């Protein structure tokens with residue numbers, strides 16, 4: 160579903176991504192782990208289209224999307240859940256989901272209340288609100304909901320574009336252990352045919368939600384395999400200086 164081949168990226172003399180390749184099958188949930196500075200975010204930005212790789216290709220459902228913009232990739236089914244604040248604070252949760260769905264379905268018009276009334280848009284909003292447990296908050300303004308609900312909504316907005324592949328950059332950063340657990344449950348309850356790639360440095364999340372794990376170190380893939388194998392890997396213990404055993 161998503162295939163990266165030989166992605167290479169340098170900033171001046173700093174070689175940040177080194178010949179990174181991986182393949183995600185449909186429905187696979189893969190977590191990319193790595194210590195600070197390993198190049199995770201730089202890799203993520205190449206996949207979503209915010210950075211152009213110096214070398215290598217990105218294929219989505221068999222199509223080469225390496226030359227496409229962020230929006231072009233989104234149209235092909237690659238959606239990103241933003242950590243950055245991309246929600247409309249003055250609008251309700253329902254309106255935020257509706258706008259994403261309206262843009263995706265081509266129903267976005269100047270009079271956006273009309274867009275939100277379209278049956279196709281309403282259907283997506285209801286489906287996504289259920290998937291990410293937002294039903295109780297639909298009519299609340301984003302500015303009034305908790306940080307945790309905002310994070311759920313960010314995932315919901317990404318899902319409202321009906322992606323084939325969902326990318327997330329450190330989805331539980333900044334949330335406490337309880338909320339983090341709720342987020343793990345949310346991820347585990349998403350449709351099984353959705354392919355998910357998560358960049359993370361929290362090993363708990365990786366072991367809880369991942370089917371497969373890739374570990375980056377100094378921009379290079381040093382592990383690619385099943386979570387059980389990752390747990391037993393000496394190399395990974397070294398990279399994480401013992402913290403691995405606490406995972």
Ligand SMILES: Nc1ncnc2c1ncn2[C@@H]1O[C@H](COP(=O)(O)OP(=O)(O)OP(=O)(O)O)[C@@H](O)[C@H]1O
Pocket residue numbers: 170173175193194195196197198199200201202360
């Ligand atoms: N635009 C840039 N210009 C120069 N160097 C950069 C740029 N972006 C990233 N780097 C460098 O590339 C390296 C990898 O950074 P990156 O943010 O991709 O790592 P990371 O694994 O996501 O780290 P973290 O977990 O701390 O977010 C770092 O040494 C960083 O300083």
